Amino acid sequence: MRRPRQPNAPTPDPQPGGIAFQIGLGAERRPDHDAADSARRRRLAAEEKRLRIWARANRRLTDTLPGEDARGGEHTVEFDERTQRILRATRPETRLGYGLAYGSYLQGATPAEYLDRWAIHNLLFGDDVRIERVVAHAGELRVVTSQPFIRGRDATDAEIRAFMVQGGFDPIGPGAFHHRAYGVLADDLFPRNAKVSLGGVVLPIDPVMQRVTPEFADFLRDEFYPSLPAEWYAASRPAPVSPPEDSVRVSTTGMPHTEAMNTERRHSCLPDPSAALLSDRDVGALAGGFVCESAPRAPKLTGLKLELDADAARPMAGAAGACGLRERLHQPRISRLQALRQIAATIPLSDAAQAELEAMDDGGTNRKGCS
Secondary structure, eight states: OOOOOOTTOOOOOOSTTOHHHHHHTTGGGSOOTTSOHHHHHHHHHHHHHHHHHHHHHTTOEESOOOOOSEEOSSEEEEEETTTTEEEEEEOTTSTTSSOOOOOSSOOOOOHHHHHHHHHHHHHHHTOOOEEEEEEEETTEEEEEEEEEOOOEEEOOHHHHHHHHHHTTOEEEETTEEEETTTTEEEEOOSGGGEEEETTSOEEEOSOEEEEOOHHHHHHIIIIISOOOOHHHHTOOOOOOOOOOTTSOOBOTTSOBOOOOOOGGGGGGGSOOTTSOOOOHHHHHHHHHOOOOTTSOOOOOOSSEEOOOOHHHHGGGOSHHHHHHHHHHHTOOOOOHHHHHHHHHTTSOBOHHHHHHHHHHHHHHHHHHHHO
């Protein structure tokens, strides 16, 4: 006998185009940075209406906000020790309420652009950002996403730059990189937004990913970003070398076959823009997220995956997705105390989280003193 569906259980995303496509109707895949203020605000209102409809239809609409361990420029954040994930809630009082997006007249992303940003991030960097719920609070909508917590140190500017250049991105400003073939801008990619995992892999955490035209990227490089030394722009891609025997080997599907990876070889997982494209089957797997063949399968999580459709995913598919996702989903567990300490090194904690951290630190000191 078939078990009845639980009335409060969330339903999966019914369309393969992904949540961003349902809300933006495809407009999120076209750069919109030259649209006038009034046009952007009309689009924002229409997408918020569709976002609310989608959330209600998929039982993801709630009035419950996550806690607030810290507050950044775009989100409030909370560490969930049980799931080992960071919960982010958009801040409606900043820009248009859905994070940063550069424009000629108005800076701020629409809901569909915001979700598309995370879908691109997932695909390029092998992450597992998921939409958890949409919160209707004080007459405004807030999108809550989750992301695996990465235990590691901040990447250096040099490590980030080498990682992005190896992946086909050109540096165009401080913390800003442009991939001309993909038409993607990665911005705000400073050490606070990238970690080097315990396995030695550079993992971008919270860059702003935006679709832009080549002309707009050139404008940002020439007119918007502060001037940089000539050697920054003259970064040449590393010449190919014969990998060590124990380095990551990439199959025709772009999936690494070994677990061996250290700091010196962390760039070997990056996609080669000139490599052969993946098959439709492999692209579909990558768009939905996968792990390395040699790694155990990741646990099933509650959030909905943010997907790109196969056509959009095709040029971006590569080994970075497999290696990055493997590294992110198989982190050693971290305690709330350790997580709060790491968060505090990046952004200020809320008063409540700071008091909690100090209490846990004092408790640990007292226990040591009694032993």
